[in-house]
Amino acid sequence: MKNYALVTGASGEIGQAIAREMAAQGYNLYLHYFRNKHAVEKLQIEFSSIIECKLIKANLAVQEGPRMLAEQIKTPIDVFIYNCGSSHTGLITDVSEKELDGMVQLQLKSPFQLIQQLLPSMIERKKGSIVMITSIWGQTGASCEVLYSMVKGGMNTMVKALSKELAPSGIRVNAVAPGIISTKMNEHLSEKELEEISEEIPLGRFGLPEEVSDAVGYLVSKKSSYVTGHILPVNGAWYC
Template identity: 80%
Template sequence: MGKTYALITGASGEIGQAIARELALQGHHLYLHYYQNKQAVEQLQFELSSDVECRLIKANLASPEGPGQLVEQLEQAIDVLVYNCGSSHSGLMTDVSDKELDSMVQLQLKSPFQLLQRILPSMITKKQGSIVMITSIWGQTGASCEVLYSMVKGGMNTMVKALSKEMAPSGIRVNAVAPGIIATKMNEHLTDEELEAISEDIPLGRFGLPEEVADAVGYLISPKSSYITGHILPVNGAWYC
């Protein structure tokens, strides 16, 4: 395999870091995107740079200018895109502000759409490429008090299904991984009692791990899944199946 470059958004979070490690093992050189936690991606860069090239990119994908700012920093054509954003929103639909609505729609729908518009032409020219979107179980089932988050993740799942059909003739595969509840800092607001209750509700009896999400992403990017496109792969321990 020649040099291939993978762009991972949200690489400063636990899931993003796990995905970066998995793609480095596969031999991809990496662009690691972040917005605020520079220290985390610098540590990840130091960890992985002895094996693959690692470059850092800062951009706010919750703003309209973010996709353009990100692409301006790319020095090579991208062969693999993993769109991973850890932002979520909880609360009653009637309490969602216009600012929160605009920010979430930009981050989870407009930015990946606009980013793909800029990245896809080089993939189409080469007749190859792989795209994996990190969506959510709530994008498949919906969740009370997470209507906004469910809406944008559901839209992302539909985008995957539609884009996979459009890109298949060009040899580009488009898939998604839809995690259930994963053991990350996003769950720090939950009490011990709430964490225990959720674990008991999951048929496998525990939260997922970031590495298990990364394993699913790695599979969808690898040649082992060469006939899989347009698929939403649940990683949820049979929770809310």
């Protein structure tokens, strides 16, 4: 029987790295995207000779997004990786209701609702793995990133609670909490700011998308068969 993994946010650098890791482990893929179709099409071509790879478009920052995504899934999912990298920087007093609703939907409601729809087949087969990509700020909190810290912290707590609920069904739930990773999300930072942050990190550099995907690969693999409810930091000892 073929095994399938669903990766959300697969068009970003971290999502692409995760997709490659899942393909290397032999999973057929559903790759979710919203805007950057070209990036996932390139992955589809890259994987065409080794696995099945299907593309799914949905906006997970709006209420109907999870339903639209789930309707495009035609096979039971063995691995679900929720990776959506939208961040928000600014004072809490400047956060609009639209920004608040969009972030809560993207980072809390959408993964919750997708898991609700994917779980029945996992429970029936008594197997499955769920990995959430959260953030260092979900563990420590960050000034001027209160909204982002709040939703990522909620994701971490969801992982801990859900892992206890699903363990009797043989389903493991974990998270990877990256520190600062070299992606386009950091393009707003100046060279001086990038250098200053690097100096704060004990390992002296930003992380790589592949270092996040390696952690995901471990949590999905049999090597972590007794690991569930774990938030795995990938942060170079930054803010430990």
